[in-house]
Each structure stands twice: as C-alpha cells, then as structure tokens.
Amino acid sequence: MTDTRASALEILRTLVGNDAADFHEGQYEAIETLVDQRRRALVVQRTGWGKSAVYFVATLLLRRQGAGPTILVSPLLALMRDQVAAAARAGVRAVSINSANPHEWADVMRALQADEVDVLLVSPERLNNPSFRDEQLPALISRVGLLVVDEAHCISDWGHDFRPDYRRLRDLIAQMPAGVPVLATTATANSRVVTDVAEQVGRVAPGASTHTGAGGTAEVVTIRGPLARSSLRLGVLRLPGSRARLSWLLSHLAELPGSGIIYTLTVSAAEDTARLLREAGHEVRAYTGQTDTTEREESEGMLKRNEVKALVATSALGMGFDKPDLGFVLHLGAPSSPVAYYQQVGRAGRATENADVLLLPGIEDEDIWQYFATSSMPSQNKAESVLNALSEAGAALSTPALEARVDLRRSPLELLLKVLDVDGAVQRVKGGWVATGQPWVYDAERYERIAAARQSEQQAMLQFERTSACRMEFLQRALDDDTAVACGRCDNCTSPWYPVDVHDDAAAAAAAALDRAGVTIEPRAQWPTGVASLGVNVKGNIAVTERLAPGRALARLTDLGWGGPLREVFAAGAADAPASQAMTAACIRVLADWKWEERPAAVVAMPSRAHPLLIDSVAQALAQVGRLPFLGTLDAVNGGPTGTSGGNSAYRLAAVWERFAVGDDLAAALTTAAPDGFAGRPVLLIDDVADSRWTLTVAGRALRRAGAGAVLPFTLAVRA
Incomplete structure (x- = not known):
C-alpha cells in the first residue's frame, strides 16, 4: 500500500465512522488522480457511491502537502448543509457562503485569510456577486488547492436544468493555476453530457502547461461506474x-x-x-x-x-x-x-x-x-430590448429600474441578465447592471438544440x-x-x-x-417604480381611499382541484361560454366563506374581449344568489387594455391605465345615497383571471373615485 493510499484510507474510515471501511471501486483512483498526479477528473457515479468522500479525502491530503483550501461549487442549500456536516465528521473545516448566511460572510473571509478553512462551499450564483468576484475571488484562485464542481451536469447545455450560472464555471475552470487539480462530479449524465462536461473541465488559460492535449485543453480522467441501484x-x-x-x-x-x-x-x-x-x-x-x-x-x-x-x-x-x-x-x-x-x-x-x-x-x-421549459429560455426580442435599455442608460441600472424599461417580470428578467452576463454582453457591478459593449448574437441554434x-x-x-x-x-x-x-x-x-x-x-x-375553493387576492399597495417613464404619472403608495379591499378567487390555475377545470376554460383557443353549474356553485361557496368587514351591496362586472359570457354568467349568478343588484359592466375605453398577460408591473399598469370608465348609469348609482343608490357602499367586482392585479387595481380605483365604498374583487382564477 502506498503512503497516499494508507493516509487516504485512514481519512475515509474517520469520515464514515467505520474502522473496516475500504474504498469503492474507482474512489481511490480519483483521489490519486487529484493528489498524486494533480490532474483533472470527471467522476460519474450513482447516488450513494461516495463522491463527497473523494473530494474530502483529497482535500485533507492536499492540505497536508501545503496546498490552499478547496473551493467547492455546490448548487443547493440543503446540499451545502449536508456537505458541511459530512466534512466535520472527517475533520475537514468546511464553511459556506450562501444566501442564507450573509451575517457570517465577514467571519468566513477572515478565517480564509488566516488559513483556517479547508473547504469553502459557494453557490454558482455567488461567484458573480460583484464584491466577491472582484475582491475575494482573485485571491482565492491564487492559492486554491483544489476546485470541485458538484452536480457538474449543470455545466452542460444538455443538463437537465437550465442554470446560467453553471455555464460561468467554464471560465473559472480555465483560470485555475497550472497544477491545481479540478474535480467534477455527478450522478446523472448520459454520454453527450459526459463528453460536454469533460470539455468544460478541460479548459485551460492560454499558455498553461498542465497535461494539455489537443486544442490546448487539459486531459481529463473520466471515472464512470454502473448506475444501477439494487436497493x-x-x-x-x-x-x-x-x-x-x-x-x-x-x-x-x-x-x-x-x-x-x-x-x-x-x-x-x-x-x-x-x-x-x-x-x-x-x-x-x-x-x-x-x-x-x-x-x-x-x-x-x-x-x-x-x-x-x-x-x-x-x-x-x-x-x-x-x-x-x-x-x-x-x-x-x-x-x-x-x-x-x-x-x-x-x-x-x-x-x-x-x-x-x-x-x-x-x-x-x-x-x-412545457411551461417550465419555455419560461427558462430567453427570447431574442427580450434580450435585445435589455441590451438597448442598458446601452441607452449610460450608467448602471438596478433590476427594478431596468424593469421599468423592458416588459419583463422580475424572475425572467434576472434569468435573462444572467444569460447575457455569461455571454459577456452585460456585467453585474455595484449599483446594478451595465452593457459591456461586446458584440452579442442570439444563439438560435443553441437554444433550438436545447x-x-x-x-x-x-x-x-x-x-x-x-x-x-x-x-x-x-x-x-x-x-x-x-x-x-x-x-x-x-x-x-x-x-x-x-x-x-x-x-x-x-x-x-x-x-x-379537491372541491375546496378560495384563494385570497392581496390588494396592490404601491405603484410600480419608474412607471412615469411610460406615461403614467403616479408614484409611491396607492391612496388608501383608492385601493382595492382584499379579494378572492375560486382557485389558482396550478391548483390540484379546481385548477384543472380552470385551465381548460382558459386554454388557448377555448370558446367563451357561461360557467358550468358546478363552477358557479363553487364560486358561491367561496363567497359564503368570505369574512368581509361589510357585506357588498351590489355587483359590477369587468369588460372582457376574451370571456364576456363567462364573466357575465358568474356576475349574474352571484348577484342572484346573494340578492344583490347587478349594476352592469364597466366601460372599456379605447378598446380596453392593451398588451398581454405576463409582463412586469410597470408595463402591465401602463397597458390598463385609463382604459376603464364608469358609465353614466353606473355613476348615477354610485353617487346616489341609500336606499335608492350605493354611494359609499361596498361593491363586488367580478373578473375572469387575476394576473398582475393591475387590471383590478385600476378598475377598482375608478369605482372608488366614482363613489363606491370598498371594492371587493372576485375572479375565477389566479395565474400563479
């Protein structure tokens, strides 16, 4: 037994708490590749095989030889917590920097500077935090002893999860100093992914002298075992x-x-x-x-x-x-x-x-x-609008400020910025995002391939x-x-x-x-940032006298129960029709369970191009069962709302702003005091789907300005 194997086996037995433990086939081969040969390795082994043992044992052996700490790129908080606990069992000093422990970051960096850390776990997203990327990462790279990329299939376009920050790891791998071993591990990779990941792991900086092969890439030792799980x-x-x-x-x-x-x-x-x-x-x-x-x-x-x-x-x-x-x-x-x-x-x-x-x-x-696949793929038009907005700004724009200039919601906008960042077209800096000015071409072939x-x-x-x-x-x-x-x-x-x-x-x-119904619709309380640039001159808090009251919906479109029937009603191409008897009965149950402060005195419907029969049927039914007068439908101004669902708050508000009006008959009812009118009394406002809630917010504001008291929105569905 070599000295390396004897030392490695001692560490392994401490890690698993078993004095008789031995390496699984391929484990020591991977450790030897990293520690004795200082090479790059890709380990593809089934879950439970012991991939973490490879990098923890290799870390301690390298540290004993005077190497710096290991950087372990890990994708999930649950995984990080388990890895830190496993490291402690082997005597490995592991710490993490992630979104859940910002209060510990300063202590972590001090411990790293004092060389009191064996393994630093970071998420791929953290690598692009401006202060970490510019201030801490260069020093870490200069003294890193081992780089580990866990769940490495995410590096590949063929990976099962479209995660842009993992693509950035290709550049980090290429920055590793000569002689620093790199380990990529995964349990889930087919041959295409194995080939692709090996190419990424083999990237080296120009002029590097480490075991390079054809094309200036480092040779990668691939250790792949059977994936069967007999248990x-x-x-x-x-x-x-x-x-x-x-x-x-x-x-x-x-x-x-x-x-x-x-x-x-x-x-x-x-x-x-x-x-x-x-x-x-x-x-x-x-x-x-x-x-x-x-x-x-x-x-x-x-x-x-x-x-x-x-x-x-x-x-x-x-x-x-x-x-x-x-x-x-x-x-x-x-x-x-x-x-x-x-x-x-x-x-x-x-x-x-x-x-x-x-x-x-x-x-x-x-x-x-299909929903998740399409929501993660960037479109050329959206990408170009983001680049144009950043170029025209001439200074860093925060994500909320950028949101007011492009019609994208926060989550898809942040994902698109990551994609453009990885492609080198934008860069995250203190204060927000800037365009780099580098040429950028939409890689249609790549996205079609994915x-x-x-x-x-x-x-x-x-x-x-x-x-x-x-x-x-x-x-x-x-x-x-x-x-x-x-x-x-x-x-x-x-x-x-x-x-x-x-x-x-x-x-x-x-x-x-599954027949249970009822979802709360929370009222909007603030106007979106930057909406004045779209011609809507409001800002700050929505006046309390113009806000909606909390509302209700029958269900979310993603719900297990009523979500299915509602998805059929709102499916593309579905014909407009009155609500079914069962759906109407469920809506009535939602109203019966609604603990409102004051019972509505009348019902008003929203105008609709897509579902006028559906909305009218629900409004009429609720009015009849509740013995409430149906006051009619709001007027659509200039054809009603423009745009489509799914945009961000600023654009959705602009699309519905001043697009609803209170007609003469409805206005007369809302300005006449009881018992003949409804001035200052609550009104139930009926619509089909609550998406951004700006349609309801603007319509409710119009009703309140016309003399209504509380406006209680009710919709069939919430798009969430």
Whole structure:
C-alpha cells in the first residue's frame, strides 16, 4: 500500500465512522488522480457511491502537502448543509457562503485569510456577486488547492436544468493555476453530457502547461461506474386523475416503509397535498423554493430524525440531500426526463437493502413541462430590448429600474441578465447592471438544440411510464450506462408490488379537498417604480381611499382541484361560454366563506374581449344568489387594455391605465345615497383571471373615485 493510499484510507474510515471501511471501486483512483498526479477528473457515479468522500479525502491530503483550501461549487442549500456536516465528521473545516448566511460572510473571509478553512462551499450564483468576484475571488484562485464542481451536469447545455450560472464555471475552470487539480462530479449524465462536461473541465488559460492535449485543453480522467441501484424497487401506477392519486396516497401512505419524500411538480401541488395529508392525520410538511429558509432546514432535520412520515416537496429538495435510510420516494406527477427522475429517486435506499419508488403520473404533466421549459429560455426580442435599455442608460441600472424599461417580470428578467452576463454582453457591478459593449448574437441554434433535447427527454420519460421492460434497466440505458441489465425487482420484472385499491373514506376526503375553493387576492399597495417613464404619472403608495379591499378567487390555475377545470376554460383557443353549474356553485361557496368587514351591496362586472359570457354568467349568478343588484359592466375605453398577460408591473399598469370608465348609469348609482343608490357602499367586482392585479387595481380605483365604498374583487382564477 502506498503512503497516499494508507493516509487516504485512514481519512475515509474517520469520515464514515467505520474502522473496516475500504474504498469503492474507482474512489481511490480519483483521489490519486487529484493528489498524486494533480490532474483533472470527471467522476460519474450513482447516488450513494461516495463522491463527497473523494473530494474530502483529497482535500485533507492536499492540505497536508501545503496546498490552499478547496473551493467547492455546490448548487443547493440543503446540499451545502449536508456537505458541511459530512466534512466535520472527517475533520475537514468546511464553511459556506450562501444566501442564507450573509451575517457570517465577514467571519468566513477572515478565517480564509488566516488559513483556517479547508473547504469553502459557494453557490454558482455567488461567484458573480460583484464584491466577491472582484475582491475575494482573485485571491482565492491564487492559492486554491483544489476546485470541485458538484452536480457538474449543470455545466452542460444538455443538463437537465437550465442554470446560467453553471455555464460561468467554464471560465473559472480555465483560470485555475497550472497544477491545481479540478474535480467534477455527478450522478446523472448520459454520454453527450459526459463528453460536454469533460470539455468544460478541460479548459485551460492560454499558455498553461498542465497535461494539455489537443486544442490546448487539459486531459481529463473520466471515472464512470454502473448506475444501477439494487436497493430500489421501482413501479409506475397510472391513475385517472388528481382525485384518484390523492385517494391512493391517503389510503396507503402509512404502509410505506420508514419515512420518505413525496415529489410534486408545482409549489401549489406540494402545499395542497401536504395540507390534505395533515388533515387526515399524517405527519408531513411542505418543502418548496418558497418555503422560509429556517423552516426548510427544520424540515430537513425532522425527516432525517424520522419525526415526519414525509416531506411533500418540489425539486427544491433534490440534489445531494442525504438521508441514507430514506425508505421511499413517491412522485405525484412525473419529472420531465429520466435524468431528473433518476436524480430524485436516488435520494432513497442509499444505506438500506430495500426502498420503494413509485411514480403516479398525471395527465397535466406535459403542460407543466412545457411551461417550465419555455419560461427558462430567453427570447431574442427580450434580450435585445435589455441590451438597448442598458446601452441607452449610460450608467448602471438596478433590476427594478431596468424593469421599468423592458416588459419583463422580475424572475425572467434576472434569468435573462444572467444569460447575457455569461455571454459577456452585460456585467453585474455595484449599483446594478451595465452593457459591456461586446458584440452579442442570439444563439438560435443553441437554444433550438436545447429545446430539441428537452423534447426528446420528455418523450423518454413517457416511454419509461409505459414500458413493459425493466424500469431500472430503462433508466440506466437512458443515461447511456452500458452495464444495464434487468433488476429483477421492479413491477415489470416481477409483478406490481404496490396496492391499487382505494379506501372509501380516503376517496371522500380527497374529493372534498379537491372541491375546496378560495384563494385570497392581496390588494396592490404601491405603484410600480419608474412607471412615469411610460406615461403614467403616479408614484409611491396607492391612496388608501383608492385601493382595492382584499379579494378572492375560486382557485389558482396550478391548483390540484379546481385548477384543472380552470385551465381548460382558459386554454388557448377555448370558446367563451357561461360557467358550468358546478363552477358557479363553487364560486358561491367561496363567497359564503368570505369574512368581509361589510357585506357588498351590489355587483359590477369587468369588460372582457376574451370571456364576456363567462364573466357575465358568474356576475349574474352571484348577484342572484346573494340578492344583490347587478349594476352592469364597466366601460372599456379605447378598446380596453392593451398588451398581454405576463409582463412586469410597470408595463402591465401602463397597458390598463385609463382604459376603464364608469358609465353614466353606473355613476348615477354610485353617487346616489341609500336606499335608492350605493354611494359609499361596498361593491363586488367580478373578473375572469387575476394576473398582475393591475387590471383590478385600476378598475377598482375608478369605482372608488366614482363613489363606491370598498371594492371587493372576485375572479375565477389566479395565474400563479
């Protein structure tokens, strides 16, 4: 045994707490490549194989040789927390800089300067923070001992997640000084991704002298193992809809082994499912990207300690979450690719002989895939409008200031800025964003390639659901694992191992939960920043006397229950028609549960080009049931609102500003005192969809200025 292997084995045994532990096949090969050869390596190994052991052992060995700290680029807070805890077990001093611990950043930087840190974990987004990028990163690069890129498939265009900041890592890798080893790790990569990632990892700066091969790139040692997970028992259960899936879950969750994760495709599905399960007596929690950071950390701990049966989670609980004895993973709705699915089911059975994995696909899955795929892809027109706005400004623009100059909401605008930043067309500086002046061309071919790859992955996922062959073998072949053989455990290799019946009480509970209606519409309180530049001369707070009151909607379009029927009503090309009897009855229930301060005295409808019959039917029905006079519809001025849904606040307000008027008859009713009129009395305002809420805000302002008291908005749907 070499000195390096003996030292490495000692560290490994300390890390895992087992004096008899030994390396898995390929682990020491990777460590030796990094420590003794100082080369670049790509490790593609199944979840639970021990990729983190490679970089922690290599870090300590390199530190003993006098090397500087390791920079570990890690994508998720949950993963960072687990990595810091694992490092501590091996005696590795690991710290992180992320969005959840800004109060610790100064202490972290002092510890780095004092050489008291072995591993610094950073998110790819943090690498482009102006002060970190310009003030701390150059010094770190000059003394870094090892660079590790975890979940490295995200570097690739073919990766399952379009994450622009990972593309920036290509430039960071190229800056590594000669002789500094680089390690990229992933559990989810097919051959295309492996080739692409290896090319990125092999990038070196001009003139570098490190093991370069053809084209001036560094030679990369690829260590790839079989991806089969013998502990997992896979299955797919196709049920007719959300009600059936929730009924099955209520019937059989308690029978699943240990504790686990129930994945959903949307935030609202996670929250609704968790609420339903809690009401039925199950100990579960929702876990999404919108969950408070402290609550997420608490929930992770409760799952690890088996204090909950499950976390009902979106993909926010994914890569790297480490609970070795996780007993099951369920999916209510399928991820958009076998790559993403393999990544998530890999949470289960890492240190147990058996774990159950069941997919319950939904008929709405493909619509949700399409939404997320298109929302992450930049358009040429939007990109050019951002570049023009920054060029014309002549100075740095903050994101809110830029938002008032381009018709993009905050999240897609921030994503587009990251893409342009990675492409070198813009740069983030203190105070905001500036155009660099570098030529930029929209890479249509690249985005078409990504879109085609995603479409292919979606079709592969549908094939996985329908295949009669071994499911584990299918996943392995989808990831180009040539060791794939039948697992002998899945529902196709044997027979369905899961029950298919539904208990009557569970079906009733699911039906009641899905029929539940009512979502609060919070009123706008401030005018958007910079809207004066679009010809709307308002700013600051909306006057209290002109604001809406809190309103209600039947449901969100993404809800499990009424979301489905509403998506059909508002689907592109759907004909306008009166609301169904069931939908009208649900709207009436929402009003019956509404705890308003003062009951509305009358009903007013919004004008609509797309859904006049729908809006009128709801307004008339609510007026009749509530025994309220229907005062008619607001007038549309100059054709009504312009533009389309989905824009940012400034542009949406400009599109509806002064586009509604209170007609003479309605104005007369609102200026006449009771009992003959409705001056100063609450009015129920009916519309089809609440999106940005500026349509309702402007219409409500007009009604209040005309003499109405509180204006209570009611819509069929909330677009969220």
